[in-house]
Amino acid sequence: MKILSLLPIFGSGVTALLISVLPAGAQTTRPQDDPAYLKKAALKIDQHIASFYKKQGLSVPEVTDDATFLRRAFLVSIGRIPSAEEALAFLEIEDPDKREQLISYLLASPGYSSHMTNWAFDLLRVRDRVEGKPIDFEPYRNWVRTAIDNDMPWNEMTHQLLASAGDGWDPETAAVGYYTADRGMPLDNVANSMRVFLGSRMECAQCHDDPFGNQTERLDFYELAAFTNGQEPLRRDYMQELYDELNKGKEYATRKFSIAQLMYNKVYGLSLGGGGTGNIHLPEDYQYRGAMPGELVGARTPFGRQVRVSEKRPRDDARKMLAEWVTAKTGDQFSVVIANRMWRRVMGKGIYEPVDSYIPTEDSHYPELVTLVSNLMVEMGYDLRAFQHVLLLTRTFQFATNPNPSVVAGGDDFHGRKIERLSAEQIWDSLITLSDGDPDRKPRRGFDDRIKIDGKPVLVGQKTMTQLSKEVLALKSKKEVTEYYNHLVSLIEEGNPGDGNAGGNAMMSMMSGGELYDKDAMVRASELPSPAPPDHFLSTFGQSNREIVDADTREPNIGQVLSLMNGFVQDKLVNNPNAHLYQSLKDAKTDQDKIRRLYITILSRPPSQEEMGWMMDEVKTRGENGYHNIVAALVMSSEFLFLQ
Incomplete structure (x- = not known):
């Protein structure tokens, strides 16, 4: 690989990022660390696609031009358009390997982690707070983000989520947020798990047998739910009496009660x-043969290699049994589902759709291709970054856009990428790039483990939530809990809890390992509150509310038009002389050069001769204001808002 030839594009700081993608010689221990392996795997996929074309009588599509590939690669890999400098340099460089080099750079950049974090937050419904719950899920959010940053293999990540137990603030066990965020709704959690990890839609079986003949019975669902039954907070009964007394007595709505709430809600x-006990009582309205209402049943898996627990012998490790079944005992289902999710993420459409409804490989339109990608996912150790690297290296990814519908019902014909609207996060991150330049150079959001009472930090520099949680959960009796609570009250009252200049509403305050940003910060979507509030640009453009799986939407609405014409875009970009895209015009010598630069900066391509004529007329007529009008027109264009 001649990847270092791209150093002029991205600056000297790229060297460290490229270390992980350069060949490691004879010392490589994983196949995906070898660039030759990645290229060979990509070739195998292309050969399967070519075989499909032959069977379907389809011609081989043309490879797309550099400009389209550049924009596509950036948006798919790191979720934003290239900056002016990145786009200009790539388009002007002469190197036959530059596409391959660009992919390697993008997947080694912090932008990849940012973009994948948005995907993980949507899929796992990661929220800073859950409505109706007086707690925040900062440690769980941080756990998911860290797992993505560290390329935790998907099977390991899934196992840790499903088998989790322990302290919600401990970085090692904060995956418990997967369950505690759904506390009070354990059956919904089980249904979501089956949909997310195995592509099995069992949510209706909470209430009735499947009326469509898919053999999903209500008993199956409850036997599966038995694996996760028994989700109780650690030792919270030690504080229950104290908390109830404070809640009912004169201390209610006082600072002392707020401190009790801190321990009761945010720690316990x-x-x-x-x-997980491995057994569960059927509901009192259970109405099918084979079991009685209210009967205690043991855990049993509904397909794959059977795993079961006797209802008479409850266990304390059933969640772990479930995690092992999902990741290793369901045949190819687990690997096929995640491989197909990644395929849709890169190619724009799943090998089969919808991606959260598993189809047995032999029943799919492309059993050979499904088997290939499933085996590849396993062979690569469920490394999602490396798997996407292979897909991005394929010729299939480079095919020109195909505006026509697929010739295969329920699947893709792989005959060029289908046009799709950008996600809310891709639009936001691209606008931030136009406004402020490369957003990945900004500090990351840090892990906020400050102790807060009524929204204000206390004991700053003395104790963190991580430390507090460890101490509280180590208490072994009601007496110890009461003594600790009284000591904590004294400690906080003796301090100055109202001080600390870094209040909860500050736009940016130093955190451990980064910054804390509020909703108005000009940073990537992955660094903002999750999800953004209803009045935010991201919400307007369809960001998921993260209450249900994959709840984002890319449907247009009038609010989006108003935001582009009169709101955020006009304020932060079009009418902002300090915006990065205007700064990039400073070394342009002529009006033609400036117009060309704006096109490349916004659309990643130069204007056509006809477009140049139109824009020159605009500049001659309106002077400097003409450039503002050009920016507004290009940003509001379908070409900017869609991915080709």
């Missing part, structure tokens, strides 16, 4: 005890 409430 984020913890998860036990490991």
Whole structure:
């Protein structure tokens, strides 16, 4: 690989990022660390696609031009358009390997982690707070983000989520947020798990047998739910009496009660005890043969290699049993589902759709291709970054856009990428790039583990939530809990809790390992509150509310038009002389050069001769204001808002 030839594009700071993608010689221990392996795997996929073309009588599509590939690669890999400098340099460089080099650079950049974080937050419904719950899920959010940053293999990440137990603030066990965020709704959690990890839609079986003949019975669902039954906070019963007394007495709505709430809700409430009992009582309205209403049944898996627990012998590790079944005992289902999710993420459409409804490989339109990508996912150790690297290296990814519908019902014909609207996060991150330049150079959002009472930090520099949680969960009796609570009250009252210049509403305050940004910060979507509030640009453009799986939408609405014409875009970009895209015009010598630069900066391509004529007329007529009008027109164009 001649990847270092791209150093002039991205600056000297790229060297460190490229270390992970350069060949490691004879010392490589994983196949995906070898660039030759990645290229060979990509070739195998292209050969399968070519075979499909032959069977379907389809011609081989043309490879797209550099400009389209550049924009596509950036948006798919790191979720934003290239900056002016990146686009200009790539388009002007003469190197036959530059596409391959660009992919390697993008996947080694922090932008990849940012973009994948948005995907993980949507899929796992990661929220800073859950409506109706007086706690925040900062440690769980941080756990998911860290797992993505560290390329935790998908099977390991899934196992840790499903088998999690312990302290919700401990970085090692904060995956318990997967369950505690759904506390009070354990059956919904089980249904979501089956949909997310195995592509099995069992949510209707909570209430009735499947009326469509898919053999999903209500009993199957409850036997599966038995694996996760028994989700109780760690040792919260030690504080229950104290909390109830404060809640009913004169201390209610006082600062002392707020401190009690801190311990009761934000420490105990984020913890998860036990490991799953493996048995569960059927609901009192159970109405099918084979079991009685209210009957105690043992855990049993509905397909794959059977795993079961006797209802008479409850366990304390059933969640772990479930995690092992999902990741290793369901045949190819687990690997096929995640491979197909990644395929849709890169190619724009799943090998089969919808991606959260598993189809047995032999029943799909492309059993050979499904088997290939499933085996590849396993062979690569469920490394999602490396798997996407292979897909991005394929000729299939480079085919020109195909505006026509697929010739295969329920699947793709792989005959060029289908046009799709950008996600809310892609639009936002691209606008931030136009406004402020490369957004990945800004500090990351840090892990906020400050102790807060009524929204204000206390004991700053003395104790963190991580430390507090560890101490509280180590208490072994009601007496110890009461003594600790009284000591904590004294400690906080003796300090100055109202001080600390870094209040909860500050736009940016230093955190451990980064910054804390509020909704108005000009940073990537992955750094903002999750999800953004209803009045935010991201919400307007369809960001998921993260209450249900994959709840984002890319449907247009009038609010989006108003935001582009009169709101955020006009304020932060079009009418902002300090915006990065205007700064990039400073070294342009002529009006033609400036217009060309704006096109490349916004659309990643130069204007056509006809477009140049139109824009020159605009500049001659309106002078400097003409450039503002050009920016507004290009940003509001379908070409900017869609991915080709």
